[in-house]
Amino acid sequence: MKTVIAEKPSVAREIAALLGADTKNDGFFSGNGYFVTWAFGHLVGLGMPSDYGISGFSKDLLPILPNPFLLTERKIRVENDWVADKNAVRQLKVIEKLFQKSSGIIVATDAGREGELIFRYLYEFLGCSKPFQRLWISSLTEKAIKKGFENLVSGFEFDGLYFAARARSRADWLVGINASQALSVAAGDGIYSLGRVQTPTLALICKRFLEHQNFVVKPFFQIELLHNKQFISFKSISKNKWESKRELQQARNSIERNGSVEVFSVETKIVTEQPPLLFDLTGLQKEANKLLNLSADETLKIAQLLYEKQFITYPRTGSRYIPGDVWEDIPKLVGGLMVRDDCREVTSRLKLGRLNKRIVNDLRVTDHHGLLITEKIPSALSAKEAAVYDLITFRLLEAVSDACIKQQTKVGLQVLHYEFGLNATKIIEPGWRAVKGSFEEVDSDLMELELPELKEGDVLRIKSGSILEKNTKPPLLYTEAFLLSAMEHAGRDIDEKEERSALKDVGIGTPATRASIIETLFSRSYILRDKKSLVPTEKGLQVYQLVRDFKIADIAMTAQWEIALHKIENGELEAALFEKEMEDYTTLITNELLKLKFDREELPDLTCPKCKSSSLLIRDKLVKCTGSSCDWIQLRMVCGVQLSVSDIESLVNSGKTSLITGLKSKSGKKFSAYIVLDAEGKSRFEFVKKHI
Template identity: 55%
Template sequence: MITVLAEKPSVARELAALLGATDKKNGYLEGNGYTITWALGHLVSLALPEAYGCSGFHRDALPILPKPFRLAEKNGTASKSNDARSRQLTVIKKLFDKCSSIIVATDAGREGELIFRYIYDYLKCRKPFRRLWISSLTESALQKGFKNLSDGGHFDTLYYAARARSHADWLVGINATQALTLAAGYGIYSLGRVQTPTLALVCQRFLEHCNFSVSKYWTIALTHSKGFREFVSHGENTWEVSADAEQAFESVSRRKVATVTSVTTKKETEPAPLLFDLTGLQKAANARYGLSAAETLEIAQRLYEQKFITYPRTGSKYITEDLWPEIPGLLRGLTAHQDFQQPVKTLKFSELNRHIVNAARVTDHHGLLVTGRLPTALTAQENLVYQLIALRLVEAVAPSCVREVTTILLQVRHYTFTATSSQVLEPGWRAARSDFSDSVTTDLLPEMREGDEIPIKEVQLVEKETRPPQLYTEASLLGAMESAGNILEEADLKEAIQAKGLGTPATRAGIIETLFQRGYMERKGKALQPTDKGLTVYEIVRDKKIASVAMTAAWEHRLSCIEEGSYSAERFEKEIEKYTAVITEELLSVTGIREEIPELTCPKCTAHTLEVNENLLRCTDARCGWMQWRRVCGVQLVAREVENLIVNKSTSLLKGLRSKSGKTFAARLVVNEKAEVVFDFS
């Protein structure tokens, strides 16, 4: 009997149908010499500090450096017989014990490998195993995968890298969180390897935005008329002093013509985009439709499990040579979908663009593709995400967009003015878009030659203001996480993090959601803003190693080398232990971060004070029983809003609240006459 371990029940059912294991059992399927079961994600993880005799937070116990690390059931212990995870782990153990060998069918990547290996090691299993490595759940992909199973040992270095990452995250997360929490003496201050530098990005941008000093400056614009056609030229000079601008304006206004000093016409080629990787898809879905990174990942995962798209947790935008012959068939298949008939018609199948073919740039999985299975009965959001992926495929294999750009320089006294126009000669990949607004032909300029004198119809003094850096949206934050290596000077580290970034495509959505859950960050419309608590943490760690992008870059570089087999996992973990000791000492020395909330009176009994902690407000008199959670519909009540609610009986307008259905709304929290906290939508 061969046991196949999938990551989710839905995938297990697909595998069972292919292998002929149709007999349903409790927690698995059986038949044709196979038992197919599933892991429910991470069933086993690294044990908590209590497993090493470190219960509670104690300075003397830090840093906690397990030797060796222990594994434990995730979210509970085996004594919780009613826990679904524990029951499923028992099923897996039973099947592992009686099978002759194992086929690993967890997701083909670093985390999927870790999920299996932790279960395998925790159950002390020694059965031989082989690996199913696929990028699609279509029948043809599964059949090909099962015909080409790889020996499990071939993926040892992938596992070593995954385990090293897991150990490092535990060491930093546990020790840094406990150290800062102990130093604060109040609440829980969660820190993490990727979470903390990501918070630093958000806070730094927010402070730059808030502290930005807006200043005025002036430019001059000219309106011209030639051959019954008007056009505008813009001055290249700017003035920060209004008197200087006025003087220039008066000087230019005295002239009635501008002299053409240069006419340049050139073709500009805009290459077709590459395929989406997960981060690119999340950025596009957030920018266009306001979907969060977590929502997009969840939707993409559903589309994958329904066989409509290939594996979504990919970090690549390319495909391998062997996949190229399948592309025309996928494109023709899209024509059966009404929304894609016109985009596909813009393609010349004999001249498809091969720039997405690059085996050297394909990591665990190729770029996102649709499959030959056309979607049916999708939800509105699923349809939006599917259309993004399908349209990107059409765009990616189309030719470049070619424009003709004309630039004319005009001279008035000693001031230079510029007029430009753009004409699309070959729409190329942009022809696939129904919205062609960002590439339409601009108003063409009248024909001009060097030395021509062009009449000036109007002179305008234009007042402008400098703009602060824009607050991050989820789309731009994902981009910043992806390209964080740009700020590094070390060439080898910069190259490493450009490939990896802060986190991985599969984990970035979870990192962003963690910042919301910790109460460090909140949504204001599409913009992301740190809370008071988030800013407090940032001010503490901003100059410390744990907030360093360079640190993350160094780690990702090492992890990549471990995966390639060119660096020792043991050496890496020794380096991390030394680093953990340094940051623990740094954070234990922090002082003065207590949250400033004045003493508040219970709104119900009005006789006793409130106990206020990170999670709730509660009357100190147990007989009164009044309490209020600080996290409401996904939004954490910061200190000033807690004070507003109790003292003024109303918070300010809270934006980004989320209903149970996932819809966002805005409202105030108010304390009514019965001392109940309710929403006010007025």
């Protein structure tokens, strides 16, 4: 017998059916020479500080540098303690018995860094020494699974992947646990966290927010002229920008008195715009955030569900290409979309034997190829699942379509000593741009502007002139899509040329982890959403101000760690050297953080408005009664607005806050209201009375 271990029950079920292991047991399937079982993600992980006999934190106990690291069953938080997850313990016992009964193991966890770590930690924790092979597939279709079982690979060929995953896991433990506890000790109160990728990401958001806040908006003016030739009207805009209204008016008067402009340059060129490549995970998350307003985490979860339902290929990919041997499947995938009404017209225009092969590049495929749909066409999906599936579907159709051919015209005009200009685009062959229909929906810059025939020396009469009043714009706040791009391309902003060149394709985090990093910042109350923008909270800004000059907030160093992990994976660097460097850095950052001095807001002593006897504990996320028999609690985040300490003090002492603006209803509509307490200590809104 052989044991096949999948990452989730749903995947195990598919594999079991294909292998003929159709007898269902408690925690596994069996039959036809196979046991097929599953994990629930990470059943085993690195132990918590309490597993090393450390129950409290002080300066004397930090840093914690485990040697060796301990592995434990997955733990869950119960009140203020971590206890073993009963479901994890139960399933581990099932897996252990199956391993003991088997001659070998087939690893079918997700084919990536985390999937490898899930199995290897479990294998080590159980003390197993049975030989194992790796099922390495990019989709869960029957065809892919069969092909994978026909080409099983020795598990030890993935040692590099495991060593990199383990090094990442240990580095995150060392830096995360020690830096977080050191900052919390320095603060003296409250819960704080720092992390290898988390803190540079917070720094990106805070730095951009402060640049936006401190930006001084300055008005400026331009002049727009209306022309007409050959019964065609068109406009030109001044290249000059005026800050003074007086100088602007003088220029406008002079231009209008002159009455005409002369064409001094006409540049026309044919531009070939190649279709986009396939989505990698980060690309899909960015597009879903921009078009569907889905968070990166939501998109990943939806993509994972679509993968497990066999509708798309493996989502946690960092590549946008496919290898040559996958190309033979592309015409079938495209042809299969003929059954969809919204794809039939596009598909019928494509010549299946002459599809654009730009996405084929064996050298640019990493562990997994770019995101594809499978031959299994879904018939019923939730609205969000369907929307994400369609993004992947239409991106495939775009990627294999012809290039878009455009004619771009740039015209330079002059009146007196003032220059004006206009740009126009004419679509000659729509190519891939026609996949989604309207060019206006796809790209407003592609809206066609009809121009008469213009040549150098032409003199055009000015029909009228108008003033355009504009303002300089501050740096844009990060949206999730924008932040994902910044994380992906973080190395581009590094000053040192050699480092920038080395890091340009690395960034911070990985496609599979960036979503969870952003969610961690939300859960720590470091950031919140303002419409689609990500903005730091007071707590987030406080942490940034404290650590921004430390290496833990430095994107360059974090990106260098990512490079080191890639080298470990490829066998170019010993994991032990990287882990020693992490220990040295952990010691340095811990000692630096312990020396920090917090400027903390003085918290008032408040008495519970419900029991009238116990004091209140004010935390970042809530305020609660300390009395053992009283359950009074007040959340500080109310309809998207964080209640300040003065708001809390006013609410408890006088039963009513000052008017709070910027509150947001479930429908997204903003409103203002007071928060008031009733006789039983329950809070409610009181709205401003409108006088008729």
